[in-house]
Amino acid sequence: EKILEVKKVKKHFNMGRNQVVQAVDNISFDVYKGETLGLVGESGCGKSTIGRTIINLYEATDGEIRFKGQSTKDLKGKSRKDFNREMQMIFQDPYASLNPRMTVADIIAEGLDIHGLAKGEKRRRRVVELLKTVGLNEEHADRFPHEFSGGQRQRIGIARALAVDPDFIIADEPISALDVSIQAQVVNLMKKLQREKGLTYLFIAHDLSMVKYISDRIGVMYLGNLVELADSQELYDNPLHPYTEALLSAVPIPDPDMEGKRERIILKGDVPSPINPPSGCRFRTRCPKAMDICAQEVPTWQEVRPMHWVSCHLYQEESIKKEEANKNQS
Numbered sequence: 001e002k003i004l005e006v007k008k009v010k011k012h013f014n015m016g017r018n019q020v021v022q023a024v025d026n027i028s029f030d031v032y033k034g035e036t037l038g039l040v041g042e043s044g045c046g047k048s049t050i051g052r053t054i055i056n057l058y059e060a061t062d063g064e065i066r067f068k069g070q071s072t073k074d075l076k077g078k079s080r081k082d083f084n085r086e087m088q089m090i091f092q093d094p095y096a097s098l099n100p101r102m103t104v105a106d107i108i109a110e111g112l113d114i115h116g117l118a119k120g121e122k123r124r125r126r127v128v129e130l131l132k133t134v135g136l137n138e139e140h141a142d143r144f145p146h147e148f149s150g151g152q153r154q155r156i157g158i159a160r161a162l163a164v165d166p167d168f169i170i171a172d173e174p175i176s177a178l179d180v181s182i183q184a185q186v187v188n189l190m191k192k193l194q195r196e197k198g199l200t201y202l203f204i205a206h207d208l209s210m211v212k213y214i215s216d217r218i219g220v221m222y223l224g225n226l227v228e229l230a231d232s233q234e235l236y237d238n239p240l241h242p243y244t245e246a247l248l249s250a251v252p253i254p255d256p257d258m259e260g261k262r263e264r265i266i267l268k269g270d271v272p273s274p275i276n277p278p279s280g281c282r283f284r285t286r287c288p289k290a291m292d293i294c295a296q297e298v299p300t301w302q303e304v305r306p307m308h309w310v311s312c313h314l315y316q317e318e319s320i321k322k323e324e325a326n327k328n329q330s
């Protein structure tokens with residue numbers, strides 16, 4: 001059952017002087033109820049932008065986002081309020097995202113206050129219950145964020161998101177700012193909460209190994225495009241897009257028998273600017289398999305195997321034919 005549909009969504013930022021940052025360009029994917037969809041890519045690839053566009057912090061430049069079957073653009077009145085409650089976000093930096101002048105209780109209860117869900121004793125009970133849910137307790141309620149470690153602050157951020165009983169949580173690099181030893185704890189907490197509450201997650205990260213651990217499916221982004229999307233295991237076993245292959249080749253393999261069997265692919269050059277992205281396939285300036293057609297035409301987003309999507313000319317029959325014709329001409 002689809003809970004979220006993202007259809008050909010673009011988010012461009014106008015920087016003036018005819019400069020347009022194409023932060024997100026033509027992205028389409030669905031999220032199913034109860035799953036975790038991981039989104040990975042280097043910084044600046046548009047993963048936070050798509051997250052913020054989905055939750056309506058940014059307005060999409062083009063395309064459509066549907067949550068529970070309803071377009072999020074024209075939500076009004078009660079439907080708008082419901083959406084604002086049902087979809088919550090956990091932010092990357094638990095240091096910056098908690099107001100330093102508010103007590104933990106007030107931070108966690110912010111959503112309860114905004115949505116008028118609980119007051120007085122009931123509000124207090126709910127805060128204590130939420131603190132326990134994330135592995136903290138009542139004695140933490142009246143303290144301030146600076147008194148907590150990074151991991152504890154992220155737990156507070158999670159409690160704040162859970163306060164209003166959401167169905168869908170966008171976690172934007174929730175563990176990137178934490179010590180490695182703490183990362184697994186926070187991810188395990190998120191997994192436990194998902195099982196208990198039937199939550200759906202969009203989990204944004206740049207670290208592929210942690211994403212595989214938490215995600216049912218993984219989408220790979222490059223320079224504002226979604227380039228591949230598949231079941232996590234399928235993506236690891238059969239990466240199709242040359243960028244995914246390169247990313248995976250950099251992930252350490254825990255199995256000693258496999259050591260050295262996957263060759264490290266080093267990409268040349270840097271990620272180009274999203275202001276004037278390369279024509280055709282945006283990855284072509286760094287792609288070890290680039291062909292002539294890659295500069296001429298934008299590859300189509302296609303389901304090339306059941307539930308395995310990729311946008312690359314290598315997997316498009318028409319493109320291969322054109323490429324052969326190109327070659328015969330020259």
Ligand code: SF4
Nearest residue numbers: 281284287294312313
């Ligand atoms: Fe490489 Fe061409 Fe595929 Fe782009 S479309 S990833 S340049 S082979």
Ligand code: MG
Nearest residue numbers: 044047048173
């Ligand atoms: Mg980001």
